[in-house]
Amino acid sequence: MSEPENTPDEILVESAGRSILERVSIVWLVPLGALLIALAIAWQHWRDRGALIEIIFEDAAGIRVSETELKFRDVTVGVVESVRLQDDMLHVAVGVRIDNRVVEFVDEDAVFWVVRPEVSARGVTGLDTVLSGVYLEGEWDSQPGTPQDSFEGRDTAPLLSPGQKGLQITLRGVGDEGITGDAPILYQGVEVGEIGPARIAEDGNTVLADAVIYAPYDRRITSTTRFWNTSGFSLSFGPNGASVDFATISSLLAGGITFDTAASGGFPAEDGDVFELYDAEEDARASLFARAEGPSIDMTLIFDTNVAGLRPDAPVELAGLKVGRITNLTGLVDPERFGDAQVRLLATMALQPERLGLSTEDDAEGLDVMQYLQQAVAGGMRARLTNASLLTGGLKVDLVTLEGAPAAELDMNGVPFPVFPTAPAELTDVAATAESVFNRVNNLPIEELLQSGIDFLNSATSLVSSEDVRGTPEDLRGLLGDIRGIVGSEKVQQVPDQLSTLMTELTGTASELNKTLAAINENELVAHLTSTIQTLDETAASAKTAIDGVPELLDQANVVVAKLNTIPVERLSDDLSGLIQATEALIDTPQARNLPTDMSAALSELALVLEELRNGGTVENVNRTLQSASNAADRIADASQELPALVNRVNGLVAKAQGLLGDYDGNSAVNRDVRNALRAVTEAARALDGLASTIERRPNSLILGR
Amino acid sequence: MTHSHHAISARSAGHLACERCGAVFPLSQEGQPCTRCDHNLRSRDMRSMQKVWAWWLVGVMCYIPANLEPMLRTRTLVHTSEDTIVAGAIALMHHGDYGVAAIILIASVGIPVAKFAAVAYLALSVRGVGKMAPGRRQHLYELVEYIGRWSMIDVFVVAILSALVQLNVAASISPGPAALTFALSVIFTMLAAQSFDSRLIWDTLGDDVQNDAPDADLQKKERP
Numbered sequence: 001m002s003e004p005e006n007t008p009d010e011i012l013v014e015s016a017g018r019s020i021l022e023r024v025s026i027v028w029l030v031p032l033g034a035l036l037i038a039l040a041i042a043w044q045h046w047r048d049r050g051a052l053i054e055i056i057f058e059d060a061a062g063i064r065v066s067e068t069e070l071k072f073r074d075v076t077v078g079v080v081e082s083v084r085l086q087d088d089m090l091h092v093a094v095g096v097r098i099d100n101r102v103v104e105f106v107d108e109d110a111v112f113w114v115v116r117p118e119v120s121a122r123g124v125t126g127l128d129t130v131l132s133g134v135y136l137e138g139e140w141d142s143q144p145g146t147p148q149d150s151f152e153g154r155d156t157a158p159l160l161s162p163g164q165k166g167l168q169i170t171l172r173g174v175g176d177e178g179i180t181g182d183a184p185i186l187y188q189g190v191e192v193g194e195i196g197p198a199r200i201a202e203d204g205n206t207v208l209a210d211a212v213i214y215a216p217y218d219r220r221i222t223s224t225t226r227f228w229n230t231s232g233f234s235l236s237f238g239p240n241g242a243s244v245d246f247a248t249i250s251s252l253l254a255g256g257i258t259f260d261t262a263a264s265g266g267f268p269a270e271d272g273d274v275f276e277l278y279d280a281e282e283d284a285r286a287s288l289f290a291r292a293e294g295p296s297i298d299m300t301l302i303f304d305t306n307v308a309g310l311r312p313d314a315p316v317e318l319a320g321l322k323v324g325r326i327t328n329l330t331g332l333v334d335p336e337r338f339g340d341a342q343v344r345l346l347a348t349m350a351l352q353p354e355r356l357g358l359s360t361e362d363d364a365e366g367l368d369v370m371q372y373l374q375q376a377v378a379g380g381m382r383a384r385l386t387n388a389s390l391l392t393g394g395l396k397v398d399l400v401t402l403e404g405a406p407a408a409e410l411d412m413n414g415v416p417f418p419v420f421p422t423a424p425a426e427l428t429d430v431a432a433t434a435e436s437v438f439n440r441v442n443n444l445p446i447e448e449l450l451q452s453g454i455d456f457l458n459s460a461t462s463l464v465s466s467e468d469v470r471g472t473p474e475d476l477r478g479l480l481g482d483i484r485g486i487v488g489s490e491k492v493q494q495v496p497d498q499l500s501t502l503m504t505e506l507t508g509t510a511s512e513l514n515k516t517l518a519a520i521n522e523n524e525l526v527a528h529l530t531s532t533i534q535t536l537d538e539t540a541a542s543a544k545t546a547i548d549g550v551p552e553l554l555d556q557a558n559v560v561v562a563k564l565n566t567i568p569v570e571r572l573s574d575d576l577s578g579l580i581q582a583t584e585a586l587i588d589t590p591q592a593r594n595l596p597t598d599m600s601a602a603l604s605e606l607a608l609v610l611e612e613l614r615n616g617g618t619v620e621n622v623n624r625t626l627q628s629a630s631n632a633a634d635r636i637a638d639a640s641q642e643l644p645a646l647v648n649r650v651n652g653l654v655a656k657a658q659g660l661l662g663d664y665d666g667n668s669a670v671n672r673d674v675r676n677a678l679r680a681v682t683e684a685a686r687a688l689d690g691l692a693s694t695i696e697r698r699p700n701s702l703i704l705g706r
Numbered sequence: 707m708t709h710s711h712h713a714i715s716a717r718s719a720g721h722l723a724c725e726r727c728g729a730v731f732p733l734s735q736e737g738q739p740c741t742r743c744d745h746n747l748r749s750r751d752m753r754s755m756q757k758v759w760a761w762w763l764v765g766v767m768c769y770i771p772a773n774l775e776p777m778l779r780t781r782t783l784v785h786t787s788e789d790t791i792v793a794g795a796i797a798l799m800h801h802g803d804y805g806v807a808a809i810i811l812i813a814s815v816g817i818p819v820a821k822f823a824a825v826a827y828l829a830l831s832v833r834g835v836g837k838m839a840p841g842r843r844q845h846l847y848e849l850v851e852y853i854g855r856w857s858m859i860d861v862f863v864v865a866i867l868s869a870l871v872q873l874n875v876a877a878s879i880s881p882g883p884a885a886l887t888f889a890l891s892v893i894f895t896m897l898a899a900q901s902f903d904s905r906l907i908w909d910t911l912g913d914d915v916q917n918d919a920p921d922a923d924l925q926k927k928e929r930p
Contacts, residue, residue, distance in 0.1 A: 025756035027901070030894075031763040038767065131784035 050098045052081060055112045055136070057153040060092040062116065062134035070096050070112075070136040073163060077102045080136070094153070096136065107145025112138045113154040120182060159196050159212035167218030167269060171195060171227055171257070171277045173207040179277055181209050186230065186258045192217035195257055209277075211257075220259075222266030226284035227259040227277045260284075296324065296350035297369060298417040301383050301397065302332065303345045305425045309395040310385065316349050318399040324351040326397060348417060349383070349397060370418070373410055380405045382423035395427075715908060722749040754903035758829045761898030766822055768891035773815075776882035778864060783876055790884060791815065791860070814860045814888070817853060821895050824850045825902065832906045840907045847904050854896040861889040 060083045062068070070078035078098035086093050098106060115137045117126045129135060139158065160166050173179040185193035193213035201208045213221055235244050257277065269275075278284035303310075316324035328348035335341050353369040373381075380401045388396035400423070408421035463469060716723055720733045727743040736749050751757075776788030789797065791814045798807040824846055827836060831843055838846075864885045871879040 023753075025753040025760060027753075027757045027760040031760050031767065034764045034767050038771075 048100060050078065050100045051103045051106075051147060051149065053078075053096050053098055053106060053148070054150045055094045055096060055153045056086070056091045056151065057094060057114065058091060058155065060094060061114075062129075063094055063114070063136070064133065068133065068135055070098060070138055071115075072102065072138050072140070077138070078136075094136070102140075103147050104144040105140050105142065106138070106147055107140065107143075108148050109145070110138055110140035110148070110151060111154055111158060112136055112151055113157050115157065156197065159194050159210060160214075165215035165218075166193070167213045167215075167221055168271045169211050169213065169221070169269060170272070170274045171209050171211050172201070172274055173198075173209075174276045174278060179207045179209045180229070184256050185211060185213065185227075186256050187217060187220065187260075192220075219268070220261055221269040221275075222261055223269060223273075224264070224266035225259050225261045225269065225275065226287060227257055227275050228281050228284040229277065229279055230256045230258045296352045298327070299349050299351060299420045300414050300417045301347040301349055301420055301422055303347065303385060303422055303425070304342070305385065309388075310345075310347065310397075311394065314388065314394065314396050316351065316383075316397045316399065318356070321355065323355040323399070324349055326350075347397070349420065370410070370412070373420075374412075376401070377408060377410045377421060382408070383420050384423040385425035385427065387427060395425075715905075717749050717909075722747055750905060750909070751903040754901060754906065755829055755832065757901035758825065758898050761894050761901055762822065762825050762829070765891045765894035765898055768887045768894060769818060769822070772884045772888035772891050775884040775887065777860070777884040777888065778867065779880045779882050781878050781880075788882055791888070810860070813857065817857050818891065818895065821850055821854065821857065821899070825895065825898050828902055828907070832909075843907050844904060847899070847902065847907070850899045854892070854899055857892040857895070858889065861885055861892070 057063075063080055063083055065080055065083055068080040069076045070080070078096045080094055081097045082093075082095035084093050084095070085091075113136070114134050115126045115129055116134050117130045118124070126134075136153075137157065160168065171179060179195070179198040181195060181198035183195050184191045185195055187193075193211060195209050195211040198207050198209040200206075235242065260281075276287070278287060310326065310329065312326055312329055314326040315322045316326065326347050327350045330346050332344045332346040333341060334344075338344065351373075356369075356372075376399075380403060381399055382402055382405055384398045384400050384402075385395050386398045388394040402423055405423060410421070411419035716730070717733065721730050722733050722736055723730050724740040724743060724745050724747055726745040727740060729740055729742045731738075731740070731747055733749060735747050738747055739745065740747055773791055775790065777791045777794065778789050780787045780789070791810065795807045795810045795814075798804075798810065827838075828843060828847055828850075830836065831838065864881045867879045868881050871877060
């Protein structure tokens, strides 16, 4: 058309000749590159995008879309993408986009919970979330598994934080205190574990709580380990006064639990084991040797009597073994049942058949327990109130078998529990008994006893200080003086002199005999001599007899002295012993006071006896004997006038005389007897002297009898 | 309009001017280097519209993430926030700072969007779309050229804040991905505006102008 006309050919040629590359600007590479980059980014983003999981929570407090993070070991591994209510309006589903790297680990064992700031007695946790808001925390193991996309979220963090090792157990409270949750577990004051929130078990009776013991302390837990509550506070009274001990502050506030492995030989505990938690250490330790308490059987007891002192938790004992306890006490008025409007006491008793050795494994055997009790009741078993403690007046229930008890049976139809028959209480009034004891002590005549003792001592003092007693030693001294006087008297001293005189005279007689013999020789008075000698013989015999009498006399003296030596003193001692005994018995009698007087009289009599002894005719007898010997000599002198006649018979006479004289010579019996007599007298004197000195030294021996 | 009809362009007069030194050559010299400054002589830039559209497209592509991605990443002790441009402005409005919000909205949304629209309109107007007078269109072009550099004010603010607010733990501000793409978007838009050969505005005036558009087919279609 007009185009070729207006346009120069060259230009047209040039335009048509341009290649596509020349016609398209190179700038188009820029949007192309940008597009490629954008696509690459988008593809990479899509490829790296992790899986979306859904976690179900009770509520979504603090969770914000695209802000709240999911953390694993404090590393962010995901972000909340959505929060929506579930269709049933009961839970909240939180969608979390998790990183590709962790998807394969988030398998069925993964748990999730919300970390919130928490202030408890044990400290503050999750403080950083106060400002930054809550975050989700997840925990899973390091084993890849089948990824899952829906999870149940936990309310609280697991006791073992991620990466922490420990033993996970369950505690079951068996005491009255139950379990205080969220408390530390202490061992020797060191926190070695933690107990989670407590919950009521499915049976509704026991309290359960999960607990964890951190490694390496978990090795301390064995099957013989016992747990018990510690209040963290203990108050004790003792001889050293009162003492108050505190454990850690946190256990003071929240309570604590401690444990001990009291017995060896247990096997190590494993995860999931159930342990029992006791109220006190004593219970825990006692439980080591006791069966675990199984389920209990409730029964009703109805008492007519006053039961002041019976309280809940009072023991129920069978032959001293605790087989149950009282769980409840209430009054009961039932005119229709008992026929009057009296208030009776209705006690509920929880029997533990396992304590009786009866198994309660299943219902069938539980019936056996009832059958056993029925038989026991039929055999006379009754529940009876007795004193549990004499001091506090507390009561307990005894299951006793009474012979001849009124017939009764276990009322299985009782409401709410079977009714166990009771027997009249056997209570001791401790107060009255104690009062009577004190009364008897009170009535003891202590004052009179003391008064008698005082009187006795006064009497003894007055006796000892009386003039008569004081005079007794003096009387004894006088007695000894008398004895000494006897021994030292002139006449006794003269006895040896007189004896020597006798000897001298005998010597003289012998001389005269010699002369007479000479005259006989001269005058041949043999004939006369014969008769004379006969006479002399007789005379000599009589002389001998007379002389023989001297030893007897001395023997008699000897006997006297011996008696003096023994009998009076012994009697004195006996009398004194008797005196002392009499003093002890009858010290207050007037006779006792007169005793010294009697003793003085006795001593006086003794002195008289000695005086008589002194005045006795011993010496006179000797003198007389010597006189008669002298007379005999005179007669011999007369007879010698007829010596010549008697020469023939002189020899025999001489022989006899020599024999006679021989008897008198040297160790004659006379001398010996005399010496013995003197020795006896000397001994007697010495004995008396000893007695006197003894009494001088120890006057009290007179009283004491020693 | 009327006076334009009487004007004669250099091209219609069979001349062309060197774009650098202004030396006039006959139209036959097109494609040859300028004898004075050695600049390549072009009566019209045949690929101008391609460049415009190419840069314009990249600019728009970059503007999309610039608005979706966060511009500022503000981290304080308790909180980390990432705000896109519009969200930030809205947050400011919620706080009552309408002035600041208006500035941000104008500088970051209004001006870029207006630029995209203006460049696109100018490029389309070369093809006869739109009834605006060539003089008004020239003014529009100059306005776009002039205002283009001020679009960087957003990036400038982000750069200054990021440099100043680095209080370690307490607070810190760092640029988000949008800062980069926004800057790229501004740059590409400026390149698109620069690539536009403003002489083309005038070529659409009269029927007397022959061969005024590089694409002969389009000219033919407009004729009837």
